[in-house]
Amino acid sequence: MSDQTMTKSPSRLRRALDSDLYYAFRTSPVAMISAFVSILLILAAVFAPLVATTNPFDPSSLNLMNGFTPPMTDNAFTGDSFIMGTDDQGRDVFSTILYGMRISLFVGVAAVLFALVLGVILGLLAGYAGGWTDTIIMRAADVQLTFPSILVAMLVFGIAKGITPVEYRDQMAIWVLILAIGLSDWVQFARVVRGATLVEKSKDYVAAARLIGRPPLAIMLRHILPNVLSPVLVIATISLALAIIAEATLSFLGVGAPPTQPSLGTLIRIGQQFLFSGEWWILFFPACTLLALALSVNLMGDWLRDALNPRLK
Amino acid sequence: MTEPILSIRNLTVEIPTRHGIFKPVENVSYDIRPGEIRGVVGESGAGKSMTGNAVIGLLDPPAHISQGEIWLNGRRIDALDPEEKRRIRGKEIGMIFQDPLTSLNPLFTIGEQLVETIQLHLGFTQAQAKARALELLEAVSIPNPPERFNQYPHQFSGGMRQRVVIALALCSEPSVIVADEPTTALDVSIQAQVLDLIKKLARERQIGVILVTHDMGVIADTTEQVTVMYSGKVVESGTTDQILGAPTHEYTKSLISAVPRPHEKQYRFPQVSYGGRETVFKVEDLARNWPKTQASSSGKILSVQGLTKRFVEKSSIIPSRQTYFTAVDEVSFDIHDGEVFGIVGESGSGKSTVARMIATLLPVDGGKVMFDGKDVTRLDREGQAWYRRQIQMIFQDPFSSLNPRMKVGDIVAEPLLHHKILPRNQVEARVRELLDKVGLASDAYRKYPHEFSGGQRQRISIARALATQPRFLICDEPTSALDVSIQAQILNILKDLQEHLGLTMLFISHDLPVVRQMCDRVGVMQRGKMVEVQETEALFSAPEHPYTRELLNLMPRLAQLSD
Structure with missing residues (x-):
């Protein structure tokens, strides 16, 4: 429309509210609900110390007499009541879930960020440079894809555990977990970015930048990178859900977050010991939280992918 | 009936x-x-x-x-x-x-x-x-x-x-x-x-x-x-x-x-004013700040000698098993100072490949491109920096030649900043001036390319190309993606540039009537070879090569057109 050039540029917020993406968001109930659930859970995790009724890791606040209190029931000895009950140590399950979700989310977000940065750099390099660089990076990616990612993560975890001194092991566990999940996840970022880079590289605006004399690094970062980021955003959202599950799986298997810093996966592992003796709530509530978190984030990612790519509809 | x-x-x-x-x-x-x-x-x-x-x-x-x-x-x-x-x-x-x-x-x-x-x-x-x-x-x-x-x-x-x-x-x-x-x-x-x-x-x-x-x-x-x-x-x-x-x-x-006439040379393309806003291009103002055009030593600013490009058709590790497709085959021609040289040919004739080799966007497989006496296919770092300021290019597809994630102001500023032509604090003023001169409204500076029509985007491309004040402009089918009325506007801008700034141009097109209006001399390419190079009028009135004659025969008559 030629008359668009006459109108004043609206503010950034106005433009965001007027964008097709926001419109697609407002008209999709799935997106609205999943966004609401994920934001609620994330806020609850971030502000856990304010939301939680007790600090489950402060031994002085624990009372062993409170152990195995079922949800919404007065404890026979102390008369305390807990919304989601307590575990064998008398810790409030609701509070441990909030703190556990913190660890789960932190590991998930950090692992995805690590995978994203690594994958985007390697994918950009492979796509733009081509030739041998491309061959080496992409073959490495192919080889890695032949191993199940959980296996890669366990391998990294095992090696890291072997080389860290015993006294640092618990402190390092979280970082090793991030490294392990991130390393098993970079391939999909690299593949998508490489493909998009190949498309963008052949466009004339890249030729124009080369003609100006811009060096390859500037072309990659300033010109190509912003144009390949929207699929990356989508993968990152979906990966976040997968990374949270991967972390839970590793922790469930006992190779993840230590019991001193339990994540949702650790809580589920602890809880499953009590499932058959009737204390179902110790397993049930952490598992539901994990489900809600992973599902809502995943649905957000799915919706984002459809909204950014109208051709899929 | x-x-x-x-x-x-x-x-x-x-x-x-x-x-x-x-x-x-x-x-x-x-x-x-x-x-x-x-x-x-x-x-x-x-x-x-x-x-x-x-x-x-x-x-x-x-x-x-x-x-x-x-x-x-x-x-x-x-x-x-x-x-x-x-x-x-x-x-x-x-x-x-x-x-x-x-x-x-x-x-x-x-x-x-x-x-x-x-x-x-x-x-x-x-x-x-x-x-x-x-x-x-x-x-x-x-x-x-x-x-x-x-x-x-x-x-x-x-x-x-x-x-x-x-x-x-x-x-x-x-x-x-x-x-x-x-x-x-x-x-x-x-x-x-x-x-x-x-x-x-x-x-x-x-x-x-x-x-x-x-x-x-x-x-x-x-x-x-x-x-x-x-x-x-x-x-x-x-x-x-x-x-x-x-x-x-x-x-x-x-x-x-606005339709280019195939059978006579006009001075300018009639401007179509229906519907759209009249956009004025103020090239005379631009000429005031333009450096005086240096003449090249020989009078030939660009000399292409035996230029060859082969693409691998079937790749193989054993070199003798590789088969090649020769896209450009021993092409030679000269471009004189201040002229518009046209290359016409059908798709696949290698005309765009020639342009990209001259711009050093593609490596050559044989031959030389001499620009003002220097072989630009073998430049050192310093020589390349110099050459990048001498030439610029306008691309065919205005929808892919501008980075969709950059603001128009940043797009036009990029060459100025890269070559450090102006101190940083004067760049914005220069960019705004350039955008104004190519006939864009002043708020274009903060907008993104997708907010503009094809013709306006091509103006942005022109502004970017002019930012370094080049001596030589390559136009690769600059109007073939545009409507005929917009084409007339863009071609007029290019004509003015050539006239007032003394720019030398390489103009690539498959459209013979447009070439006739734009160019002083024309080369005809067929299957990678340059079959004929002639003064435009001579080419259109007395084509020598059979292929040129065939092309001219196929040109639409448009005899009924009113004036």
């Missing part, structure tokens, strides 16, 4: 959007009689194709016919249910689309596709259908039909493929064919053959043809009746001679005046 076979009455198509109802076609009426070819012409977005799609019943939802009637052979077809529409489509109305690559299924032989269509519509046996398919291939002048019958679409050239598409459209003896830009993707020589074929078929089989096109040359050579559309409405309808020779509506007049 015979009864019309197809008549469109007051057709309106609506697309509901969240910003309100958009009417791409409004109150359109026209008739087609047997054996008649009706051209529907207009700029992109005028609603020409949308009308065609409405007739075939191929409107993409949510677009729908909100008003009007379509009658085919005395039967109203716009209100039929989808199943019945599908039966009419292909059986009574044939379709030819723009891109022959995508209209055929690559997984089936053309024989299979023809036989399937014939059986579907006419209920023939396998043998009958095959006989009919061969007959149709014969009718669309495909040599050796029995052999071609068993080949796949990729074994056909673009023109041949379009013939197969026409054969497919003819399968069920339709009474009307809708041809949507049937030759836009084809080269001129093939375009002429395909159009002749359509003309012949219309005449012999008494088929009515709706020919949707933006090309006045196609209209002038092929059609009997013309409907001119502008923003969804019919502005004028009549016989071709009448519309081209004595247009009455202002829009038609301006459209026709």
